[in-house]
Amino acid sequence: LIIMLLGFCAYAPVVYLATAQFYEQSKPQSPISVEDAFIKTFKPVEVLTGEAYDDAADEPAAADDREPIAENQK
Secondary structure (H helix, E strand, O other), rough: OOOHHHHHHHHHHHHHHHHHHHHHOOOOOOOHHHHHHHHOOOOOOHHOOOOOEOOOOOOEEOOOOOOOOOHHHH
């Protein structure tokens, strides 16, 4: 029992160091904003309500997926 306790005391710092190092290395190097992370997820309000569609073609008029989110779209 004492040998197991000493083994755990020697092994625990290695485990804690490995997990901390993993999370530190996998952290993004540059900060990512929420708008950039979900740019392809949310559709503009005009597309959802149908205002962006041309009546003749039934396709989006000129929707750019990379345009910034306006205040009324949040």
